[in-house]
Amino acid sequence: IIQGLRSQIQTLEAKVVEMENVQKQLELHVQNLNGTIVEQQDAIDEYERRKREDETTRRKLHNLVQELKGNIRVFCRVRPALEFDQNEGDAQESIYSIDDRNGSITAQAPAKRNLKEGGRTSSENFQFDQVFGRSSTQSEIFSEVSQLVQSALDGYRVCLFAYGQTGSGKTHTMLGSMEDPGVIPRSIQQIFSEAERLKEHDWSFSLRACFMEIYNETIRDLLSTSDTDKAHEIKMSKDGDEYVSYVSGVTIENVGSVDEINALMQRSMKNRSTASTNMNERSSRSHSVFRLYINGKNSDTGVESNGVLNLIDLAGSERLKKSNSENERLTETQNINKSLSALGDVIAALGNKSKHVPFRNSKLTHLLQDSLGGNCKTLMFVNLSPAPDSYQESMCSLRFAKKANACDIGTAQRKTHITFN
Ligand SMILES: Nc1ncnc2c1ncn2[C@@H]1O[C@H](COP(=O)(O)OP(=O)(O)O)[C@@H](O)[C@H]1O
Numbered sequence: 183i184i185q186g187l188r189s190q191i192q193t194l195e196a197k198v199v200e201m202e203n204v205q206k207q208l209e210l211h212v213q214n215l216n217g218t219i220v221e222q223q224d225a226i227d228e229y230e231r232r233k234r235e236d237e238t239t240r241r242k243l244h245n246l247v248q249e250l251k252g253n254i255r256v257f258c259r260v261r262p263a264l265e266f267d268q269n270e271g272d273a274q275e276s277i278y279s280i281d282d283r284n285g286s287i288t289a290q291a292p293a294k295r296n297l298k299e300g301g302r303t304s305s306e307n308f309q310f311d312q313v314f315g316r317s318s319t320q321s322e323i324f325s326e327v328s329q330l331v332q333s334a335l336d337g338y339r340v341c342l343f344a345y346g347q348t349g350s351g352k353t354h355t356m357l358g359s360m361e362d363p364g365v366i367p368r369s370i371q372q373i374f375s376e377a378e379r380l381k382e383h384d385w386s387f388s389l390r391a392c393f394m395e396i397y398n399e400t401i402r403d404l405l406s407t408s409d410t411d412k413a414h415e416i417k418m419s420k421d422g423d424e425y426v427s428y429v430s431g432v433t434i435e436n437v438g439s440v441d442e443i444n445a446l447m448q449r450s451m452k453n454r455s456t457a458s459t460n461m462n463e464r465s466s467r468s469h470s471v472f473r474l475y476i477n478g479k480n481s482d483t484g485v486e487s488n489g490v491l492n493l494i495d496l497a498g499s500e501r502l503k504k505s506n507s508e509n510e511r512l513t514e515t516q517n518i519n520k521s522l523s524a525l526g527d528v529i530a531a532l533g534n535k536s537k538h539v540p541f542r543n544s545k546l547t548h549l550l551q552d553s554l555g556g557n558c559k560t561l562m563f564v565n566l567s568p569a570p571d572s573y574q575e576s577m578c579s580l581r582f583a584k585k586a587n588a589c590d591i592g593t594a595q596r597k598t599h600i601t602f603n
C-alpha cells in the first residue's frame with residue numbers, strides 16, 4: 183500500500199512541476215498579451231490623432247475649395263425645441279434628418295396622419311456647407327466661423343448674416359447671452375487675442391466699431407449718445423481705387439479692449455430698447471448691423487491691411503398673415519420683405535455676373551454694397567425652428583438659402599497695400 187501511495191505521490195509531484203511550468207508559460211503569455219494591448223492602444227491613439235488631423239485638413243481643404251469656387255457659404259442651424267413651441271410634443275420628434283458630415287438636411291412635411299390614411303408625406307433635401315443639429319453648441323458654431331473672422335483680420339471684407347423667421351435662433355446665434363455668448367462676442371474675443379499675438383510679428387491693429395439698426399428703411403445709430411438721432415445717409419468715398427461706403431453722422435468708436443466693446447453693446451441695447459416698448463418685437467422687425475473696421479500695420483514690412491467684419495442679425499423672414507395685419511405692421515412687413523428680397527436679388531445678380539447689381543433697392547444692400555460681392559467673403563446662417571408648425575416658413579428659409587448657396591460671386595481679395603516710408 184505504502185509503495186502504491188509513494189508512486190502516486192511521485193506522479194502527483196511530477197504533475198505539480200508540470201503544472202508550474204504551464205503556469206509560468208501562461209504568465210509569460212499574459213505578459214506578452216499585455217504588451218500587445220499596450221502596443222495596440224498606442225496604435226489606436228495614433229490613428230485617432232491622425233483622424234483628427236485628417237479632419238482638420240479636410241476642413242481646411244473644404245474651405246479652400248469653397249474659396250476657389252467663390253460661392254456664398256451657407257450654414258444651417260436647427261435650434262432645440264423650447265417650451266413655447268406649440269405642440270411641443272410633436273416638436274421633439276424632428277421633421278429634419280441631418281447628416282452633419284455631408285452638410286445634408288432633409289425636411290419631411292409633418293403629415294403623419296395623412297400617411298396612416300394612405301396619404302404621402304413629401305420630403306425635400308438640401309445641401310449646405312455645414313448643418314448643425316439641435317444639440318449644437320455655440321462654441322461648435324464658432325469654431326466653424328473663426329476662419330472667416332481671421333480673414334477679416336487678414337484684410338478681407340467679410341459679411342455674416344443670420345436669416346430665418348422670428349424665434350428661429352438668429353439672435354441666439356449671433357449675439358447669444360452672457361452665459362452662452364454667440365458669434366459677435368466670440369469674434370471680438372478672437373480678434374483681440376489674435377491682434378495681441380500678432381504684435382510679436384510687428385503688427386499693430388486699430389479697431390473701430392459702429393452698430394446700426396435698419397427699421398422701416400431708416401438707419402438708426404445704436405451707439406448714439408444724444409436723445410435725438412440725426413438722419414443718416416449712405417455715401418461712398420474713394421479710398422485709393424476702391425469705393426468704400428460710410429454712413430453720415432453715425433458714431434464710430436475706437437475700441438481697444440473687450441471691456442470697451444461690452445460697454446458699446448450695453449449702450450446699443452439701451453438705444454434699442456428705448457426705441458420700442460417691446461424690444462423683441464422691435465428687433466424682429468429690424469436688421470441690426472454690427473460693423474468692425476480692422477486696420478493693421480506691419481512696422482517691419484510696411485504692409486497695411488484694411489479688413490471689415492459685418493455681423494448682421496436680419497429681420498424675421500416670416501410673411502405676415504393677412505388677417506392680423508394692422509396698417510403699421512403691414513408697412514413694416516412690406517419693408518422687411520422688400521429688403522430681404524433685395525438681398526436675394528443682389529446675391530443673384532452677383533452670381534449671374536450681371537453688369538447691374540441692384541444694391542440701391544434697399545437700405546440694407548446699399549449699406550453693404552462694398553462688403554458683398556466678388557471681393558468679399560460671405561457666410562449666411564439659415565436658422566430653423568424644429569416645430570412642425572413652422573414647416574412652411576422653414577421651407578421658405580431653406581429655399582432662400584439654397585439659392586444663395588448656389589451663387590458663385592467670385593473669389594475674395596485681401597485689402598492690403600504697401601507704404602514706403
Ligand atoms: N441653439 C439654441 N439653444 C438654446 N436656445 C435657443 C437656441 N436658439 C434659440 N434659442 C432660444 O429660442 C428663443 C428664440 O431665439 P432668438 O435667437 O431670439 O430667435 P430670433 O432672433 O431668430 O427671433 C430664445 O429664447 C433663445 O434663447
Ligand SMILES: [Mg+2]
Nearest residue numbers: 352353465466
Ligand atoms: Mg432676434
